[in-house]
Amino acid sequence: MRERYLYHVALLCIQRAVPQWVNRCMLTLLGTLTLGLTGCAGDLSILDPAGQAARDVVLIWWIMLTFATVVLIGVVALWLYTFKRKYQERTPQEERKIARCWIIGGGILLPVLSVTALLIFGVPTGKRMLPLPLSQPPEVIEVIGHQWWWEVRYPGAEGGEVVTANQLIMPAGEPVDFHVTSADVIHSFWIPRLGGKIDMLPGRTNVIRLEADAPGVFGGQCAEFCGTQHANMEFYVEAVEREEYDAWLAERQEERLAERALANDDFAQARDEFASTCASCHSVAGLSASTIGPDLSDIGARYTLGAGTLPMEEGAIHYWLENHQTLKPSNKMPSHNYMDTATLESLGAWLETLTP
Template identity: 45%
Template sequence: MSTEAFAGWPPPALTSAGPFAAPLVTLSWGVFAMAAVVLLIVIAALVLALFGREDLKAKIGNQRLIWYAGLAFPVVVLSALLIWGLSLTSALTGEPEPGEMRVRVTGEMWWWRVAYLNPEGGEAGAVQSANEVRIPVGEPVTFELESADVIHSFWVPRLGPKLDMIPGRTNILRLQADEAGTYGGQCAEYCGGPHALMGLVVVAMPRDEFDAWMAEQGEAAAAPTDALAAQGLEVFQDNGCGACHVVRGAPGASGLAGPDLTHVGSRRTIGAGILPNNRGTLAGWIADSQGIKPGNRMPSYTTLSGDELQAVAAYLDGLE
């Protein structure tokens, strides 16, 4: 199994890699520290009440002290925590800068549709992908989060807060990675079925590498260059795969129900982050997707022979 495919997993929630995650890490440690202090105070009071001198027990049992400690202490502590937390995270809801790169991520049962929007903010001519987002290092990126069915929640712990994806509305989230690498993400709102298997990765790249990658992604799929992949294209077409999937440049492959497969071979994982992407896992996913991820929207193609599975897997693997 490829370790590179699963780089960034499991996503460490208390290790930030960008300015939009750092305040949350600070707040989390602050909450842990405050909880520890409160716990120590409660334990100390309990020890005194059980084993302390009689005069101390009397003082602890004083009605006035109980009112002050039981009411004033929580109000002061929680109010201070609220004010500090709001001041610390106020920058997370700031408006995106003009010209900031925009990526639209749509949560679907149970995968992620990704569109790199054009400079005007629309999807006309936009690069399409699925279950993987690539961003340039050191630059804030605006994510437009939507849902095609039920409530999902987009969360990449090392890069920023989680934000719900609600049908009928667009929520805005800004993320930034300060160093190149792969960052694991997850749907953080139960959405039924294989919710726990709805992962994604964000890959941060140097700007020049990102630009080169975007240029490649904007091109149509290359025609098969060997006999096995050419046979795989025929299997793909004969079994109606194009009714659900787009492969730009392939005749009849214009379906929108499933992920865009134009450059599926360049992605690190398949099945929304649950399998490394190679010919073997592609063939296994096509043959028994329901056994691998029960309840997902893709049927298992149990009628395909071993040779046909290997051929279509070779074709998809070559779509880079």
């Protein structure tokens, strides 16, 4: 309490002592700096690359930032100079000559040179992310954007395709081709620490090649406004060693997951409830097949619910079932609040057991 009081007095003193415009400038500067610095770290930071494609992108970013800063300083210096400059008498011809210099230099030469330089850096960077032929075909992972979640398919898994949602496991230290498309509107697939983004267009498959240097955990985010819950359309990326990747896929073979889903007799009623109420939209291996909503066959092993809306922990699924329209308003799962708490609780408890 007292600290707060002192803090306010101190703030008032500063406000009185310093002219208001200085105060405003300082606050703006501080605010911008803080905002800017928060972008430098974290699992979504392009400034902290974890793969060659992302390193190329960030190099261009630094070059552009430096160049833009130089241009800004130049323009401001010229602008200040116009205040200082003494008035000079000039003939109209001289005036025209100076104007022409500026138009040709600043209006034609500078942009042409800048764009050429950008192309020289940009083309090889873009090329790295193209799916050009390799001596050994790379791993393929399919990602399908939905409002507002991610369907992830591993067509190359030994023993049959593996399907999950909102999380992506990839082998580290080798190129991976992401084949992306959309089930509804345009989304954009982006793992900032691994490289550039790519649009997910309905009816078309785009491919982007990314590689993680080493095992690690990265964030992914939809990068194209796709409706009200666009911001809550995140995914979680984990790069692991090849053997771990293969083991992860093997664990998710359909028969294995189905066995797990049907095993526990305590949840027979929850399973029936699921079959009649949820199966029209959700797949659970051995029970149902639908891609209207995320595949729930390994939901117990996810890190988040609702594409990053809620951290996964004990009781989280039940919490989601009761509150998802408040947590992620107007998401495409209808409210099931007409069902009684006990039923939703047992559905949540059963889904939590669905781990490989």
